[in-house]
Amino acid sequence: MRLKCPANFRIIRLPCTGKIDVIHILRAFEKGADGVYVVGCMEGDCHFKSGNFRARKRVEQAAKILDQIGVGGERVKMYNLSSGEGPLFAQYSIEMDNKIRELGPNPVKVALQAKKQAA
């Protein structure tokens, strides 16, 4: 099965989305990412019982922080799907890609680039 996905995102694999922390999401933005999305198992199907629920909470916390500093909480999102749903995975990546294009680049990255050019 060959599916079309946008080529501009990097996949970071985790043993479980429950492993993700707010700081991982924030660091991605600090390093210049324009958006982050977390893809976990279907709710109720977590092998570790509540990993994906924890992930959702942490994504929400990260979104709140990004809103507070004007980076934009919509740049981070949680998705759930099961391992057999490749097409859905592709669809979510396209959806996220479109969303980020609509929002434009991460303002932190823009500020850093502007500074580099000035120097």
Next chain:
Amino acid sequence: MIIASKKPIEEIIQEVKDYKRLLILGCNECVTVCEAGGKKEVEVLASTLRMHFIKEGNEKKIEERTLERQCDHEYLEEIRGIVDNYDAILSLACGVGVQFTAEKYHSTPLLPGVNTCFLGANEQRGMWTERCQACGSCILARTGGICPISRCAKRVMNGPCGGSSKGKCEINKELDCAWQLIIDRLRDLGRLDDYEIVAPIKDWSTERAGGPRKVVREDVQV
């Protein structure tokens, strides 16, 4: 333990905006357990502030450090060599840690990053509740192990007041009436007769009212 809560990010931004080089200093004790000022919270706050100030065109040097405790000389000494690299320290310790650090590093501005709330317990994940007001003269033996000073809104020593309704306090229907809890426990212990012992007028001089307090233990001093 001491329970603290994070200060709003807007308030922290206002506090630190004029300093170029900032150390965010966490504490591994109580504030780590109540998830307000441990290593993790230091990381998140540092990242948040770095991004905010870059975006504002006001890039700062923001670094992170977490000490075992900020209420002890020996751990605070660990940063003596680096303190001069910073224009200010944002401490995520409780009010004790912030002050002790300030006393030690007299010429460095110290800013609090949390609100220190109370002495409490980890009642459930993400919920901490008050248990003690450190009055300095414990009466729990007479009140079924439940403290009316910290848990009654009027710190009534001979309660409950007329506002106790269906086990809840008049000020908030979510809040247990401390005296209902005391009476329930005395009953379960078969000691309800103790309820009729009048609690004497309390000596508050060992509490905040008596001025800043000190415990001296000559037996452990060297």
Next chain:
Amino acid sequence: MSLRTLEELKASGELRTSSKLEAILKMGHLAVTSECGPPRGSDPKAVTEKAELIKNHVDAINTTDNQTAVTRMCSLAACIHVKQMGLEPVLQMVTRDRNRIALQSDLLGAASFNINTMLCLSGDHQSFGDCKQGQNVHDLDSMQLIQTVRRMRDDGKFLGGDDIKRPPNIFVGAAANPFADPFEIRVPRLAKKIACGAEFIQTQCIYNLDKFEEWMRRVRERGLHEKVFIMAGMTPMKSAGMAKYMKNRVPGMDVPDEIIARLSGVPKDKQAEEGINICVEAIQRLKEVEGVAGFHIMAIEWEEKVPEIVERSGLYPRPQV
């Protein structure tokens, strides 16, 4: 109890103070008190006009102490206005706003005006009032305030142990709420207040007569009615709306559904009259309950109705002392 004359009472040596309320209760009369809420301003007429409305129908007038934690003219000043009209004030004192220095000091101030009757309370929490961000004191609680007053009066001593020159001469009362929870300690709690030195009790507003009578039965079982004068608290309802508010919003208040149904059952313009009827009927029923020593009629901002309630309840004229 059979009635005694004031002369007989004086001769018996049972009078502890010169409180008019004490004399009337100990003579064996059903006493009647009412209250004047001081104003949210400094005009003394707000007190004296209310007192004027009720003065011939009550034995003493309570002045409330920043009730519901809303800032008002102080209770002591209001008492002095009442006293200067030649009437008998009851000084209400809450432990919320003053520490033991201020409480003792205000007691001496009251005694200096020969204010002879007081009621000790803890006071509503400040979160109900207009200073939600304020501190509360609660250095003493209401029981400890009762003990303090008795110590000052009977031993002539301050809490600190020093002698008082001309100790206060004050008849001491306390509140009781027969309806608050937990019900099982309501009577033990009264016993505790009596042990602390309370000489009379004014209860929370009574609407659930059955529950009140059950409480009184337990009070009599322990013989407490012989150790303290219990005055039943009465507040006439102005409307069905007020009854619902009291039921749902006022902590420690027990308003049975029958009361609400009865008020709702009459047209709006007749509800106030029905409220008075309910109050009068309740007084008539409770007059017969052994151990009820009088009535405390709290007609909130409705003082003009007190004479009617007292007359229709058969409590008029008041005994002269």
